[in-house]
Amino acid sequence: xxxxxxxxxxxxxxxxxxxxxxxxxxxxxxxxxxxxxxxxxxxxxxxxxxxxxxxxxxxxxxxxxxxxxxxxxxxxxxxxxxxxxxxxxxxxxxxxxxxxxxxxxxxxxxxxxxxxxxxxxxxxxxxxxxxxxxxxxxxxxxxxxxxxxxxxxxxxxxxxxxxxxxxxxxxxxxxxxxxxxxxxxxxxxxxxxxxxxxxxxxxxxxxxxxxxxxxxxxxxxxxxxxxxxxxxxxxxxxxxxxxxxxxxxxxxxxxxxxxxxxxxxxxxxxxxxxxxxxxxxxxxxxxxxxxxxxxx
Numbered sequence: 001x002x003x004x005x006x007x008x009x010x011x012x013x014x015x016x017x018x019x020x021x022x023x024x025x026x027x028x029x030x031x032x033x034x035x036x037x038x039x040x041x042x043x044x045x046x047x048x049x050x051x052x053x054x055x056x057x058x059x060x061x062x063x064x065x066x067x068x069x070x071x072x073x074x075x076x077x078x079x080x081x082x083x084x085x086x087x088x089x090x091x092x093x094x095x096x097x098x099x100x101x102x103x104x105x106x107x108x109x110x111x112x113x114x115x116x117x118x119x120x121x122x123x124x125x126x127x128x129x130x131x132x133x134x135x136x137x138x139x140x141x142x143x144x145x146x147x148x149x150x151x152x153x154x155x156x157x158x159x160x161x162x163x164x165x166x167x168x169x170x171x172x173x174x175x176x177x178x179x180x181x182x183x184x185x186x187x188x189x190x191x192x193x194x195x196x197x198x199x200x201x202x203x204x205x206x207x208x209x210x211x212x213x214x215x216x217x218x219x220x221x222x223x224x225x226x227x228x229x230x231x232x233x234x235x236x237x238x239x240x241x242x243x244x245x246x247x248x249x250x251x252x253x254x255x256x257x258x259x260x261x262x263x264x265x266x267x268x269x270x271x272x273x274x275x276x277x278x279x280x281x282x283x284x285x286x287x288x289x290x291x292x293x294x295x296x
Contacts, residue, residue: 003199004052006036006043006085007059011157012099012150015192022050026059038081043088054199055089055096057082064103064124065249071123078127083134090139095202097195098135100128100146102183102210107253110182111214114206114262122250132206143198148184148210148258150191153277155285160185160217161278164224169290173236178243179218182255184210187272194267207263212271214257224278232291 005013008023009030016023024036024046034046038059046052060078061067067074089096103125105112120126135142151159155166167175186209194209215223218240225233243252264271282288 001051001053003054003056004043004046004050005056005058006038007057008033010058010062011152011159011188012191013058015152015188016056016195022046022052024059038077038085043085047092047094052094054202055094056195056199057085057096057098060099060128062101062124064122064252067124067127068122068250074123074127078124079130082131086131086135086138090141093141095141095143095199095204097143097145097198098131100132100144101125102146102148102208102256102258103253104129104132104146105253105256107255110255110257111259112208112256113259114208116259121253124250125253136206140204143202143204144206145194145198146206146208146258147191148186148208148256150186150188151274151277152188153281153284155281155287159188160220161224161274161281164221165281165285165287165291168228168232168236169287169294171294174239175221175236176239176241176246177218177221178246179216179240180254181243181252182214182216182257184212184214184256184258184260185220185274186211187274187277190269190271193269194263197267203266207266208258208260209263210258210260211274212260213274215274220274223275224282227275227279227282228288228291232288 002020002022005016005021005023009025009028023033025033026037061074103122104118104120106119106121118129120129132144151161155162
């Protein structure tokens with residue numbers, strides 16, 4: 001029996017690999033993937049053909065601005081069709097993991113646990129919470145993971161560390177960084193371990209899932225600059241700003257940092273700290289040399 005990952009063409013789906021995974025995509029084709037359109041295709045065919053035991057639901061319009069810009073379409077995909085897919089899984093008694101988001105919280109207090117009040121300020125968060133409630137009212141054979149901002153260790157993955165380093169390598173030296181936006185950055189390979197563990201043991205329930213630290217974007221940038229050293233740091237200009245001054249189509253909650261005590265009781269390893277992964281990327285890509293070379 002195998003696990004099905006629906007919507008596996010994104011950064012999370014890409015790191016999940018192995019013969020026991022059947023992975024689907026919609027637009028972004030990849031080797032070994034099965035094309036699946038949530039709006040019109042029948043998941044029953046895939047489940048039967050590959051003898052699927054459990055499912056990971058990643059498919060969604062996950063950019064908050066895109067959700068608002070394409071409100072009707074995101075409602076169709078993120079709510080209506082997702083509910084129908086979940087109904088099929090429930091009817092087949094298939095355990096599934098649904099990916100929710102830190103954006104279900106309004107960001108007014110931070111350090112959110114699983115029992116904290118939910119009050120999303122943007123459409124994407126509202127859509128995810130609608131599905132959370134739908135699932136909990138229909139079945140107990142599920143896991144909901146409320147995922148924090150993820151980052152990787154690949155210089156080309158366009159996540160927080162890699163994006164900043166590539167900007168430095170390309171010669172950029174001025175950055176406008178929000179100081180009041182706080183989150184619990186999660187190393188994507190830690191997330192991979194958790195998904196594998198939860199599928200294997202069919203861990204049920206709702207879990208807030210972030211990294212072991214509560215950091216602002218400004219904190220993260222300063223950690224990277226500290227690792228790069230004084231010589232590079234002295235050449236970089238960081239201007240502090242507030243998240244309200246950053247132009248977005250839909251609102252962003254300020255502090256979505258998470259209390260992860262619940263999930264730490266389940267997992268059997270320590271979550272990686274931000275500085276440790278930043279240092280790995282810097283060393284692996286000889287970033288200090290490349291940045292200094294660009295500035296001489």
